[in-house]
Each structure stands twice: as structure tokens, then as C-alpha cells.
Amino acid sequence: MAVKITNIVRGGNRALTHRKFRDYLAEVDATYGDLLLHTDVRWLSAGKCFQRFVAPRKEIPIFLKNEVKSDSTELENQMADAQFLADLAFLTDMTSHLNELNLKLQGIHQNIANLFGHINGCKEHFEEMKDFEEVSYLPLIRYIDTIAEEFKNRFIFTQPLTISVENVSRANLQLELCDLQSDPFYQGRTETGLDFFKLLPGERYPNLRNLGLTMGSMMESKLQLTEAVLIG
Numbered sequence: 001m002a003v004k005i006t007n008i009v010r011g012g013n014r015a016l017t018h019r020k021f022r023d024y025l026a027e028v029d030a031t032y033g034d035l036l037l038h039t040d041v042r043w044l045s046a047g048k049c050f051q052r053f054v055a056p057r058k059e060i061p062i063f064l065k066n067e068v069k070s071d072s073t074e075l076e077n078q079m080a081d082a083q084f085l086a087d088l089a090f091l092t093d094m095t096s097h098l099n100e101l102n103l104k105l106q107g108i109h110q111n112i113a114n115l116f117g118h119i120n121g122c123k124e125h126f127e128e129m130k131d132f133e134e135v136s137y138l139p140l141i142r143y144i145d146t147i148a149e150e151f152k153n154r155f156i157f158t159q160p161l162t163i164s165v166e167n168v169s170r171a172n173l174q175l176e177l178c179d180l181q182s183d184p185f186y187q188g189r190t191e192t193g194l195d196f197f198k199l200l201p202g203e204r205y206p207n208l209r210n211l212g213l214t215m216g217s218m219m220e221s222k223l224q225l226t227e228a229v230l231i232g
Contacts, residue, residue, distance in 0.1 A: 050092035057085060094144075157215040160196065160208065161187060176208045 061079040064072040165177050197212025
């Protein structure tokens with residue numbers, strides 16, 4: 001829907017509509033003076049596009065009604081739906097935080113504790129959602145918890161010998177990690193990722209081995225898909 005409205009304002013040969021929209025935002029002293037077009041080549045641009053779309057959410061339906069010649073009633077009604085706007089705000093905040101986290105992951109002075117702090121802090125810093133107190137956040141909070149758990153699994157996969165056991169929520173994984181990190185045989189191994197987890201005997205480390213093989217398979221599938229897209 002955000003893409004559809006953006007295309008109505010900016011897409012194709014709509015220079016006049018686009019200029020009117022910018023003039024209108026300037027007139028009402030909006031936070032941003034324009035919408036951004038998202039490019040699939042640079043996925044990080046999605047967060048900025050959403051931010052630019054959510055900020056003038058009150059002005060957009062008014063502009064559609066007064067300036068767009070085609071029937072925009074359905075879009076106007078959707079822009080007035082509190083649950084839709086809350087979901088859009090959540091997506092905006094989540095994309096923004098993941099973009100920031102992506103940059104922090106690239107930092108040279110990061111450690112596991114810092115990165116877990118970045119992830120857990122997401123629940124407390126959802127700026128765009130503060131305007132939607134009347135809707136239920138429970139499904140969204142569950143989604144954040146799922147993402148946080150996914151990140152934890154990835155850290156276990158990439159750093160099983162150094163990750164802090166206290167940062168692992170599942171008791172069965174904690175016990176196996178304690179055993180693994182105290183075993184001198186594995187401390188001296190140079191294998192990483194999937195190759196490392198293939199070394200773990202299933203009878204001794206059933207949960208760690210299963211997690212590692214699953215994560216490794218998922219990552220290999222994503223890599224193959226990415227390569228296919230780039231080659232194609």
C-alpha cells in the first residue's frame with residue numbers, strides 16, 4: 001500500500017502531482033518534504049522510505065482526496081485504520097532498528113553482550129508506534145521475541161565456544177554449551193560454522209548439533225538463492 005501511494009504521487013509521468021504534494025507538505029510544515037522511492041537493489045533504503053511515508057500519514061489521505069483524480073477511497077480508508085497504521089509503524093521501526101543493528105554488527109569493537117543489548121533494546125525504542133496506544137502490541141512483541149531468539153541462535157552458530165551461556169535462554173542448550181566450552185578437544189579445533197557442528201556427536205550434544213545443522217542448512221540455502229539472483 002505504501003508503494004502504491006508513493007507511485008501515485010511520484011511514479012510515471014506525475015511531475016505535477018509530485019510538485020503539488022511537495023508544496024502541500026511545505027505548506028503544512030511537515031517533518032519531511034517528500035516521499036522516497038524504494039529501490040530493490042539497495043534494501044536498506046526501505047527503512048528510509050517507510051519513515052518518509054509514516055511521518056506525513058495524516059496529510060497523505062487529505063492530499064489523495066483533494067488532488068488525485070483517480071478513485072483513492074480505499075487507500076484513504078486504509079490510511080485511517082488504526083491497526084493498519086500501527087502495523088506500518090511497527091514495520092517502520094523494526095526496519096530502522098535492523099538497519100542500525102546491521103551497521104553496528106560491522107563495527108570493529110563489538111562483543112556479544114553489546115549486540116544482545118542492541119537487540120533487546122528494540123522493545124523500548126519504537127518511536128513511530130507511540131501514537132497508537134489503542135491497539136494491541138502483543139502479536140508484535142511476540143514477533144520481536146522471535147527475532148531476538150533468531151539472533152541468539154545465530155550467535156551460538158558462529159561463536160559456540162565463546163558465547164556467554166547466560167545469554168542463552170534455553171536450558172538444554174545452556175547445559176550442552178557448558179559441557180562443550182569446557183572440553184579441551186573442541187577448544188583446539190579450527191573448524192567453524194557448519195563444519196564445526198558436524199563434529200559434535202549427536203548422543204552428547206543433540207540440541208547443539210541439531211541447531212547447528214539447521215542454521216547451517218538455512219544459511220547455505222540463502223547463499224545459493226542470493227547467488228542465483230545475482231547470476232540471473
